[in-house]
Amino acid sequence: METLSFEFPAGQPPRGRTLVGCVGSGDLEVMIEPGQAGKLTIKVQTSVNGAEQRWQHLFARMFDGQTPSAMAIDIHDFGATPGVVRLRLEQGFEEIGHD
Amino acid sequence: MSSYSLRGLHWFNALSAGAKPVDGLPASLKVADGVVGEQPVRFIAVVADPDNRFVRARNGEVGLLEGWGLAKAVDEIIAADADKSHKRAVIAIVDVPSQAYGRREEALGIHQALAAAADSYARARLAGHAVIGLLVGKAMSGAFLAHGYQANRLIALRDPGVMVHAMGKASAARVTLRSVEELEALAASVPPMAYDIDSYASLGLLWETLSVEQIEQPTSADLARVTECLSLAIGDVATSGRDLSGRLGASNRAASSKVRQLLREQW
């Protein structure tokens, strides 16, 4: 298991918070809460070691060319594929957006 | 050399010397009405019955007959003392290697039989009977849940053969996808995973841990010591509540208290 931290430039914090997913095999739990203005922080606890670069790339691609809101994201990952990670994050962003 | 433990039987015989045996129960149950000091008590032990009709329960395992039989033995006491102000104590002598693992057991609902035993012990406790668990050997998993774990007070003898656990090492290794060696290494650093009684004591679940001279066959000094401890435990129950809150408070079980406190605040 590894714990990783990431940070990206961001806009204003969202109002709501949400949780999607579950720490089941091949899945992950994503918790999104309002963070500090200007900063998007992501903390990942993952069962897969040595994947820091992959997480970095995945997040960088997702936030490329946009200013995400200032979220504090907590991820508990149980070996999800990048596709599932992306799906869960988008699901979470959508729920936050609807608040 | 027998293939099963005789500790439970020996301690039952020693403690219940002069007590009145209770019949009408499966042969794998030893039940007698006697005294501890001045206090009237019912002693209950699950012992090996090599002729058990259920072949997977011949080595002292808690199976179908044992679960329902324990329920009956405890229910009798609850009913007999229902109108009395002073309720007899129940002493569960615990030396149970496991629940019974078998096709007949699962098919016939061993979970329901064990539920019946836990139910009766819990109701005895709620009705005001002191229920004391005396651990003289193994206290494993479902067997312990059915016979002993509903006690107000747990007393363990300090010996390598006295152990509480959720699963035997081989099976636990298989289920958690570890080797037995890895499991043992983890157990050494994670108290709830350990198999020894001192690690278990660090969880705060025991009321007392006692050393004896001869765990297999108690000496008269051992008997005196355990009898005194049982007396104190019965007295202690009388001065405090009927629930299991006495098991909370150890630093190795801090989260159990914290969760309850937070739930209460948010209730």
Add this chain to the structure above:
Amino acid sequence: MTDLLNKHSFVELGARQRAKALLDTGTLRELLDPFQRVMSPWLARQGVVPQADDGVVIAKGSIGGLPVVIAAIEGAFQGGSLGEVGGAKIAGALELAADDNRNGIPTRAVLLLETGGVRLQEANLGLAAIADIHAAIVDLRQYQPVVGVVAGSVGCFGGMSIAAGLCSYLLVTQEARLGLNGPQVIEQEAGLEEYDSRDRPFIWSLTGGEQRFASGLADRFVADDVAQIRQQVSELLQQGLPEQQRSRQADLFLQRLARLDAEPQIDAATVRDLYQGERS
């Protein structure tokens, strides 16, 4: 939300969604929600990723207008196994529900059981928590019903199958399995001849929901449908305490077992024959 209401399968819902699906609309209030991050103190140090709610959802609300606390186990997280925190959440909630009743508030409980039993990484603390859960069910059950639901797909095993046996009422579906010992463990302990853990039809025939209902070890057999399960749970809660608690029938079951020829290996039909008869 609209998405959730359109689904009919209960089994495929997660623990939180299940709780929401059973409670009267708008009444759910979760206690110790995941954002409070009360997680297992034991998993991370063994290299196992924790879950924010430790796999147990405690939700208060009402069902058919009656005050209820639901404890829902998330079967997808560590096989629904109970560790210290998840176990204490269930035990603590049941203890508070019993206190409510002593204070004149008739809180009932519903347990959504998808669990392999003790979480072996927290072994003795899981076992202790399950003993606390047993104690709390027996206490609460004096006042108000405790309804157990085994919907599937994990099933209900280990010490929590004993908890299921203590419930006032037990509701199962076709997808449910209920047994003390998991098939793998029985095979490990007793051998392939006794119990072949890979023979799924055999295992379902003995421990599946339909068989448990047909042999009187469960009270309701319901289709995997949210509306039907909610309806049945609501009925059971309205019904109040059962006339006869299943786990208090020692004489009856000892008589039945005495009638059984325990020599030959057993099959599902034998169990039904032996246990049937009392169902109205």
